[in-house]
Amino acid sequence: MHTYQIVVLVPYVSALVLAAIPGYRVGSIVNVLASAVTFAAGLWLIGDERTVGPYAIVDEFNIVFIAINTLVGFTTSIFSASYIGHEIETGRLPPSFVRFYHAMFQAMMGSMNIALVANNIGLIWVGLELATLITVVMVGLYRTPQSIEAAWKYFILASVGISLAFFGTILIYLAGQPALGEGVPAMTWSLLQGAAAKMDPAILDLAFIFLLIGYGTKIGLAPLHAWLPDAHAEGPTPISAVLSGLLLNVALYALLRFKMLIAGQPAALNPGPVMIVMGLVSLIFAAFMLYQRRDIKRLFAYSSIEHMGLMVFAFGMGGPLANFAGLLHMAMHSLTKSGIFFAVGHIAQAKGTQRIAEITGLSDTHPRLAVAFALAVLAISGMPPFGVFASEFLILTTTFAREPWLALLPAFGLLVGFGALLMRLQGTILGAPTGPTHRVDASSVPMVLHLALVLAAGIFLPAILVAWFQRAAELLG
Amino acid sequence: MIRGYELSHLLAGVMLVTSFALLYQERIASVINTFAAQSVTLALAVAWAAFSQDRSELFITALIALCLKGIVIPVALHRTVVRLGIHREVEKVVGVGIALMVGLALTGLAQALLLKVTQGTASHAREELALALAIILLGFLMMILRRNAVTQVVGFMSMENGLILAATGARGMPLVVEVSVAFSVLIALFVFAVFVFRIRERFDTIDIEALDRMRGDAR
Amino acid sequence: MSADLAKQFLAQGVQMFLVLLIAPLAVGVVRRVKARLMRRQGAPLLQGYRDLAKLLRKESVLAENASWLFRAAPCLIFALTWVAAALVPSFASGLMFNWAADVVALVALLGAARALLALAGMDVGTGFGGIGSSREMMIATLAEPAMMLIVLTLAIAAGTTRLAGVADFFIAEPLAVRVSLALSLVALIIVALAENARIPVDNPVTHLELTMVHEAMILEYSGRHLALVEAASYLKLVLYLSLLICLFAPFGMAPATAGIGGWIVGLLAWTAKLLTGAALLGVWEVSIAKMRVFRLPDFLGIAFIFGFLAILLAFLTRGAVQ
């Protein structure tokens, strides 16, 4: 039994178990334990041998994603253990939902892990769609009109995305069919990649468009992003953290797998320019949207769009340095953004609201939370000593060195976004506090842990991680 | 067998025509009926593919298409429409003429795209793929040209029909995929139903425009 | 060598006392010429000396809240102006310490004196002191750019900013007077008028509130303090006249190598030129009216434009020469 099977199976098994555990306390402990086991397996996977099977693949590229995925899943489970307890106490969630919530959480993690380890392009699709559908349900968990509307919007847009991505998958199969024959081989990613040079470039181009639109919807690229802010804002905060930190990554992962495939056929159009354009549109658009946000979670949801745009831009630029930077940025964004959502969860509990205007003067009332939140927001804004600074440094410098004028656009978007984030940050932590303050129940361990990791990455990235990112970047071509 | 793929082309063509018919319909009841016709055609096409490609598992797909999309869902939708009392509502964004012109343009686009594909072993799938792509695009077009949730659902399922057509046209595509399509359609319908139900319960309408009130960042 | 050094030292010493001695006389000449031209008898030529002596003898009245700055300023202003005046070659270019400050430093020394005077004007906290100080500083902002342009022109022409060097250059090449230098001369005259608070920039004899500049700043001074401030202003007049003479009419000046004979010639020539300059100033002051304060930018603007034109012409002639 290979470790990747643990990574996939443990969540599903524990989902079944959790569906049977009615108690909140036991359920959350089991949830944390299961996530811990998955995380341990994810870590083990790094040192484990690489494997390529008909249905599963473990290579340098996806272990990066798996490690992050299981890590954030683990920390989120810790966070949600305390967070959901608070939600039940305050009556936002009926206790009966806890079973459902925990089971769904694990099923979602398992589905994402399927998408990540799958060597079959159909399986990638299945995993991603399962995860999407589960999050749809999670977003609607509060059953408020707003959350239902958000879930509905998410559902419709995601379903259309599903369909388009599926059509793209069919096209890839058709392209691989002449070289690999009918059946499973023509859907096996590793075989497809080997045969890429023999595939019909026109079909590959067409397929990539559908995959870009389809998976791009999941990534949250503008103008396909519409579901993302609402889904983040209306769902439970742990789910927002997972959405931003993980699901977007998994979708990006799927897209990148196909990009690698198409890079193997020189006659196909270069997907770079399209990715650059879509990345930039998302980046700049989201940056502008940040100014008008009044809900703190929606604010950071747009910030996720912005950063996914930056990553897609970096991967669109391509080359070892930009790919490395893109992967690093993805990892840093995952950790930081989920950390921010943890902090936002604390703030929302402390102030009893998500409305930015009603959150002021946190540095007076909750100094430690304010410091953590400020550090997290500054980290995501690309300030040292955090890891996002390193990735943005690499992206911008390498872009400027290659295309000086093009580099102005991402820089513009990032600066516009920074202006908004800083404005909101100052508004929330500074000034005279207003409104009531409440006790904060949620655990601050995950938040601090994420910040510490991002901080460490900004100062020192271990050589093993670097080598790992570099090999993954090479695979991306 | 020599003319085998011509039959499948014919069926796919019929499906395309029904797609246009969907765009053309003014009453919800006829939209649902047209969709049922399309689904039945799909079932036939899939069955023919199963026969001609000698892949018996595809009969299951055909059966699903026939039962679920050809019968169960149309019936359910009819009931919903009657229960909601919206069977006479026609809420289109643009006129039929324009919708049809756009539809034609999309079909042309699909043909133009697929014609670029080189003549290879996959070529016999080429025309079918073009038709499937056109059906998908038309389904999408229908989703954006109707304001009514039921017609949107129909549009979405029409897209799914196109997808399945494409999937069966791709020779030897593993069964797992068809199952997953059916599965996703099932879930889709399930969740759709949940939401349609809830939305009606909460907003007393299934007109999506009414969700305006609930738009994101309430001020 | 040591004889040379001794000679330079002597020249420096003579210069220091010479400027101090002649300053009240120069002012006396200006006043006298003005008076005569206005058909007045006028004060005697030596009135300046008498004024100073009288002021020294009188008691000094300090405002109750005057600070140490107010008391220290006159002495420093006097010393700064005196040193500056002593560094402008007058009768001989071989001054002991002429290298200690070039034109740039010289202007800055006067700037220091001006800043101290303006501060002193603010010290007591009266309206008039403030008027004087603020206007004085404003005028300086107009005069200094023009002065800088003049310095640049000279530097381009003579290749040095040392006054002795410029003087030597013009003594050696009297034909070097070109159009650009003539323009500079006009500019420098205007700057000198502004710096010395002469008509049309300021009226040294007025006590009309709204037109005072220099007088407003020193309004609170009396007795020995006033004597020092007045002496400083006399010295400044001599300084600028010397500067004009040294730069544009150096003939007769004893070069560094000259002996005592050359000195005497230089001394006589300089005194004559200085007094002529003073007389011309008197004529000028009679023949023109005081300007409103806010017309001054126009007046000093002329200096600036002339200074700029001078440089451009200097470029052109240099280009022609090359």
Next chain:
Amino acid sequence: MFVQGGALGALAVVAALAAVSGRRFLLAVVYPVTALAAIALGVVDLAIWLGGGGFAAVLPIGLPTIGLHLRLDQLSAFFGVVINGGVLAASLYGMGLDRAKELTPRVEPLFPLFAAAMNLVLIADDAYAFLFSWELMSLTSWAMVVAHHTNAENRRAGHLYLVMAAIGTTALLFAFGGLAGPAGGYAFDTIRTQAPTPLIAALVLATALVGCGSKGGLIPLHAWLPLAHPAAPSHVSALMSGVMTKVAIYGFVRIAFDLLGPPAWWWSLPPIVLGAITAVLGLLYAVFDRDLKRVLAYSTVENVGVIFVALGLALAFRANGQPAAAAVAMAAALLHILNHSWFKSLLFLGAGAVLHVTGRRDLEGMGGLIHRMPRTAVFFLVGALSISALPPLNGFVSEWLLFQSVIAAPALPQSALNFAAPAIGAMLALAAALAAACFVRVYGVAFLGRPRSVEAARAHEVPLVQQIAMGGLALLCILGGLLGALLTGALAPVLKGLVGSELPNAGTGPTPFSLIAFDASRSNYDAVVIALFVAIASVAALLVVHRLSARRTRRGPAWDCGFPDPSPAIQYSASSFSQPLRRVYGAVVFSARETVVMPPPGDLQPARFSVALIDYIWTTLYIAPWRALLRLSERLNALQFLTIRRYLVLMFAALVILLSIAAVTI
């Protein structure tokens, strides 16, 4: 190297301790520790600056695969002396802060971090380390700017500051990106071996100018500076203004003179032109402002402009193969950097003292402080005269060198630079005269005259340690002025490294204190001789006057043309002092308009006088884009409120557009 590491480590540790505990005791410990660290760092820097040597190290942290490159060469060491001198003074001042009232966990933990970040910028030897510490420097200072967070002005200042800092950092990112090349040779050693193409070189220069200029306050990127510097606690303002701007200049020097390779002559134009405009405009802003600390901040803008002019000239001379002239200009720049760090720190500390005892920053509420704060008044006077470039103080030395290099500019072969020379000279002279006016105004209104408010009347002297901080800087200003020639001589190793030459005839003057720019026959300035002369002359004058005069002194009411008014309101105020300048310059530059509302006879209402200035740079380059941004974001925000169907339309459009593009291009 161990000293550096130890000192920086100590700073980090004390910051962490203070941050975590937040106890008053630990907060107070921050300053002595920072002072000691600054001394240690400064001594090492001084030794390396004067004696050569230095160190280089590569640590296995920092940017992945590149590592953390550190190097302390003579240029860094020189700037290190500048910075640690300022840090030392500010720390001394901080030791005098009121432990109960003035220490806060919002400032004290960040102070040593700020100092450490500035030192790190100097020893950074790769692009990542450089920008990392650069941005850390911005971040820590931002946190201190918003320390008094309940004031909305401070929050706005902080926002503008950090956004401008981010813009600057982005520009520098580009600069280093261009220098490093697509292969990512981020280490400075690698960069030095690569020759950028002319286009890249031009872009690097432009972005470096934007990046360093925005941090240094080069107009039009200056707007944050007069808001942010004063918002911080005064000793932090002193660091930001006196020292952090120097780090910005260090960045430009490092890039333009070291990393970018041999210059082209036209590189000099942007820094010269922008610098000259900055010098003049900076002071025009300063002279119309009524806030003491803001005036000082604007004056910083001016001085940065002056330094950039000098750097530009150095570039021009260097590009034309005139290393001696380049050395003069560069010496002017470096010396002015040192001098400005001294007198600007001094002035900010003085302003802090005034602010502390009066609680006011508004000049209109001050007056007569020379009586209540005699020592501070002396120190501030030294600073004010120094910054006005008056001999024999230090400001004049660098100003004099700069004028000498301007005078040498007409000898350059490029006519653009020839014609620029007189304009630059005139603008610098104008700036010098305006500086004098500005500081006469500040000193005259704040320290002289009579108190304009109760607080000013009740002012008292600050604690001894703060006096020591100011006194030390004042002493440096005086010594720097007298021994300017020696200081300039000490710059020789740094100059050689930067422009390949030292001052050609340094040390050949008649006395060791003679400052000689080119050669002795051309220009010369000897501060010691002049100071001696002035001293002798004053003593002589005093002796003579005392011998001859009545020596009687009487105190009486002010004369004031016979109409003395006891009310302090009758004094010339800061606004009225600037009125002549406003009429002359303000009307042109700021469209200054004065309105007088005179009630009709019999009406008992007071007459009202108001002045309106329009800051065109602020309105066009800051407010207008900001409004445009908000408007655009409002427009785009409509996209947040679409129906699902419309979102599907967007998606459909994206798909169809991509498909159409594919149909055309496949």
